[in-house]
Amino acid sequence: MNTNNDFRICPDTGLKWHRPAETLIKLNAVAAVVFLLVGGILGLGVGLTRWPEVHLLGPDTFYQVLTGHGINVLIFWIIFFEMAVLHFASSTLLGCRMAMPKVGMGAFVLMVLGALLNNYAVMVVGNSSVMMTSYVPMPADTLFYVGLILFAVGALINCFLFLGTLVIAKDDKTYEGSIPLVTFGALTACIIAIFTIASGAVILIPTLLWNLGFVSNIDAGLYRLIWWAFGHSSQQVNVAAQVSIWYLIAAVLFGAKPLSEKVSRFAFLLYIAVLQLASAHHLLVDPGLSSEWKIFNTSYAMYLAVMASMVHGLTVPGSIEHAQRARGLSAGLFEWLRKAPWGNPVFSGMFLSLVGFGVLGGITGVVMGTEQINLLIHNTLYVPGHFHATVVIGTTMTFMAITFWLVPILFRRQLIMKKLACLQPWIFGLGMTGVSLFMMGAGTLGVPRRHWDILFSSSDGGFEFSAAAITMMGLNGMSVILACLGGAAFCIIVVGSLLFGKKIGEDEKVGDVMIAAPVTDEEYATNKAAMTIPGTLGMVAVFFVAFVLYYFINWKYLAQTWGLS
Template sequence: MNEKNAAVTWEGIEAKEFDYRVCPATGLLVDTKAEKLVIANAVAAVICLTLGGIFALLISLTRWQTIHLLDATWYYRLTTAHGVDMLVAWIVFFEIAALYFGSTALLNARMVSPKTAWLAFVLMVIGGGLANFAILTGKADVMFTAYVPLKASPIFYVGVILFAVGALIGVGLFFVNVFVAKAEGRYTGSLPLVVYGLVAAAIIAVYTLLSGALAFVPALFWSLGLLKQYDPAFYRNLFWSFGHPAQQINLCAMVVVWYMLSHITTGGKTPNEKLSRFAFILYVLFINLGSAHHLLVDPGPSFPWKVFNTSYAMYLAVLASMIHAYSIPAGVEIAQRKKGFTKGLFGWLKNAPWKEPGFASLAVSIVIFGWIGGVTGVTIGTEQINMLAHNTLRVPGHFHATVVGGTTLAFMGLTYYLIPLVFRKELRMKKLATLQVYSFGAGMTLVSIGMIIAGLQGVSRRHFDITFANAAIQGGIPQGVHIGLALLGIGAIIAILAGTLFVTIVLVSILNPKKVSPTSVTLVIPQESVNVPETKKEPSAKGTFVLVLIFLMFFATYYLSNWWLLGRTWFIR
């Protein structure tokens, strides 16, 4: 489909300055240079996911006390590597791929500087490689957080800095692409909501990655001996301005993917563009305040500082998530009702395309992210309640629901549709793909709930042996802890099997030599048609309204019971 410098017009836009092909499924112009970059970043992402997944299996089987697989050193080492490869490398590589895709294909635009993009990619690969090398050779047994004054080899800091700089260049290119697309008139009117959301993610990425550089550059000098003192409280503040918002880039990108998946699989559109865009603006303005979640029980910051920041001003970023939590299912509901699925409150939901991997991942991702990740996150991010949860397994319990059950699952679901769109290959084993989504969701639910159960009983995160078998002072642990840790181990095995299935399906599909022809791409199995009632009235999303109210009741119950728990412990002030 390559046509060089051909003067073809598409919806009145001339596309002759760059090599492109026309996407057979969507009719969009695809810059072939941008496409290669999307592929490179996506492949790097999946490689990191695979590595991180192997580490995940080994460390979770160590936490499962009955198996206790690794020795202490390797447990800590692989926990460090798991954090770096998953929380940073996999997610950021995938986001860069999404940013390039969004700023070129979705706008009928070109990659303005492919060379710079390749430079960014190389920096990220070298950076990620150096960090992994330092960790796996025992030069950086410091955890992903690398809290000063626990010192790692300079190689580790150099790796992280190179990765962040590469990512920053990629994000910068995204902005350049969008501006040039507008200047060259490649799209007219407003940005599509999906790209708008990506702009929000990219803005968050800029201040996130800058904070990362600010935290790690002095750490590098300190590690080299050029800087004598590095204040640990200062480092924590800077590090979390990187570590927490880095996951908010995901959040933003994941919400974008939710909108995409709901549109691809059901034709759903947000019922109100204005509201959805407003919610993205709330993210940009307030979500980085969440960095304070990690400093709630630190000595130093005052009560007003902690409360203002941990509440994102007044939970305005939570409000944004609650808006999306309504808008996305409401879009699906309205689209389904228009197709004739009007029976009762939930007929639209019952008749949703549950066998379509994209819809399955959308639904499972929203439930795990919102009901487990969101609710527990807001709860443990409450200033006083944090005393019950800080550094216990409740914290990873929360973020495995958001980053893995939420973001990663949504990204997996989207990948199944990028295979025909970007790789121009047919998705093979589609039924297994659907099974993959459900089993990954089930596994991660067990992982998160297992961690939360253990954490509620005080079990520490990043701890090799909570039975304290070799410690000089012995302390008993509640028996219920073992149930939580076993759930974590079993869930991890299920999730890893499902993750392996994901990688297998992707590989089998893209290594298949046959390219799909322009006419044969069907992204989504068409739903059975029903008699569409003739009405001019726009259907309303009353079923979704009931769902979000049930969600709110669950939220309130969990939140308030944590205050009750706090009230039972020792008095402290």
């Protein structure tokens, strides 16, 4: 039986931490940051090699480092962090005990083991420079696949523990009515994760058997179809998790309630309902698939997932604006935003992430996911440019922002170097915006992704990309350095705080306000303007105009290339 000793009430937030869950949240978060550090250093190598004047690494090392960079940051950092988010959104937010924490520990060990084996194959054995996608029939080391499979099994176990914890909370009646919106968002992430990992098993297990010689052939087209059901759906897990954290930050910093529970929850549901089909937009110029199939599956029958993200893009800042106006910051269009806590990295990180994800990542994702426009973009540097906006500015910056909030209340340590922490989202965000923009710019001019030598200096009869493309690769390299400084600042602050930050006793207060009082119905009632969120509507209107213009510019650009019929 559980006793009260198994729980700790946070003096700052009132959150009820189940101690075994708390331990697992800490472990998963720390593992995440370790892999972010490794992957980030490898990313610096990639960026400096792509800078034509620097061209740091040799070809073997470059492809090896590029593989390791992708897997460590895109898979290990993000998924370890998501495991922490799942446990937090279930056990902590619902104030209940976690289901089977010992199994959770086993899952954690499996994931660490899997991540280490995969890294061993890529970085130490060195015969697995196959990129994150490991497209057949290019072979990798057996341990490469075994590592990924073990990691995925661990993650799958954590998903089921999350669901089990929801059942416990319901049984123990630790909450009334419906689960909170943040937990609901985490639930959608969990459901998509289960689909994702099932797809991963369907393709990685046969690939392992092929690698071991039990299966003679894996069809290259089929591999891509199923692999992307895994590879892309996992990005939808990230979106669901990161949007949940946006709502969490709006709640803890502003006491904001969602504009409408119904709309926000329905938008989350759309992610589950339609995102599974998302592998199609990676296959728009693949042989053997019909245009009807491509159009239906990229538009998810009507771009429903894009619509869901556009709705969250309004409701998150909208709920903040609503709360700020209710508290009296209601002058003009933007007083609520101007007087937001920009000096707090939890807010600035989250808000920059929201804008960068929507404007840079969202718009470009739809453009390149259009069947015919993909002819201009497929496998160019535009692709990594796009996903550095979604996965790095979006997911990673959001996770960094919430980490600054979690260090004091979870790890009971004061943040060190608070001034640097305030700057961190700006440094990292600016650097990553450059990375994203310059890669997309070079990609538009045809520069290929996953390519060591875009000057073709080592091949006879080479090709010269335009001077603008080469310049952009230099600017990309400089942006990489800036982003790495921001990433390093994050790692130094977090690891430094855990090791050397001033300890905070369990009953001691942090000192700063860690959770804002919810805005009351009376406060909301004072804000009687006809339109409660004019500033947010203005921002989404600008976003929308940019979206429409950029979309049609790309059709114009497409019309200039060779005729294809």
